[in-house]
Amino acid sequence: MLQRRIDDHAPPTREAMREAQDIFYRHLKRVGLKHTDQRDAILRTFLETRDHLSTDELFRLVRKKDAKIGFTTVYRTLKLLAECGLASMVPFPDGTTRFEHQFNRRSHHHMVCTECGASVEFFSPEVEKIEEDIGRKYRFDATRHNFQIYGICEDCRKPPRKVV
Amino acid sequence: MLQRRIDDHAPPTREAMREAQDIFYRHLKRVGLKHTDQRDAILRTFLETRDHLSTDELFRLVRKKDAKIGFTTVYRTLKLLAECGLASMVPFPDGTTRFEHQFNRRSHHHMVCTECGASVEFFSPEVEKIEEDIGRKYRFDATRHNFQIYGICEDCRKPPRKVV
DNA sequence: TTGAAAATGAAAATCAATTTCATTTAGGAT
DNA sequence: ATCCTAAATGAAATTGATTTTCATTTTCAA
DSSP, rough: OOOOOOOOOOOOOOHHHHHHHHHHHHHHHTTOOOOOOHHHHHHHHHHHOOBBOHHHHHHHHHHHOOOOOOOOHHHHHHHHHHHHEEEEEETTTTTTEEEETTTTOOOOOEETTTTOOEEEEEEOOHHHHHHHHHHHHTOOOEEEEEEEEEEEOOOHHHOOOOOO | OOOOOOOOEEEEEEHHHHHHHHHHHHHHHHTTTOOOOOOOHHHHHHTTTSSSSSSHHHHHHHHHHTOOOOOOHHHHHHHHHHHHEEEEEEEOOOOOOEEOOTTOOOOEEEEEEEOOOOOOEOOOEEHHHHHHHHHHHHHHHHEEEEEEEEEEHHHSOOOOOOOO
């Protein structure tokens, strides 16, 4: 499905990149894993994205920079990034699991068009508050949430659909 | 994964069952499909559930009532039920797609334990309001949403985990 | 009653996600 | 700098859920 995307995200500064790498490598050290060029390249590529990427999509981007990096490594690295909080998994209504990076991103949510797949980010402090409140109420240690609103976007609603 | 579930849902009254069937059959008629015993049995079984069921889980329940109904039919019927709004798909963090019936259910959301998979329903009028507001703001015709909070439940947080 | 369109269900195909395994690499110890 | 072991890599195989195919059966309107 087409993944048109509307948001306000800027590419990461060198600062930010460095800081994210620090987080990643501290995590690796903590769990006794090693620093490799592949992991470096994958993190780098990932941080430059703005979209919700499937593993395969990220793999294709990574391959453009280094054709020798395999799918499996991207897959495993994405898991590591999720572990240390740099990536978060977003299960999509089409059944695929997508990732977006969380570094220096405001917490946000998505409005998704069920016709064309366009997604718009939105920000809502109320949602954060609900997360806190509900966590407290049910004595869960709430760590994250997932909020998507589905609907039909203006463009898809408009045309009486000229059939070819 | 274990699907412990905590909610306040009551089994459907005969009334409710009948009304849901009406909705279903009106939908079938509208799109030119036929009324069959299998579809009847599947809808019936589905409405009696309270959980988030995978297609396979519903299939197993249906099979208890009529061993001749196949997986494929359950799969296709679930799709039809989703089309007419009687079922809704909930993409789970473990990657599976689950369904829950929406008939006579208050709109609700889920708090999911990422350790044991336990889920608690919660109700939040604010969430409905956010759906409306955001839909209006971005000129989407908002039809539904998906809100899950992830965290660690009290039980999973507690024990320092006696290893066997 | 009949015939066309649809439904069924077993089996096959698909496709993303995950694991295996032989080989290579990183990095601490020497 | 070299060695050594644990870890990483990546191609290929496996898994497992989902979806499609197709031969047969059923529904339902005329």
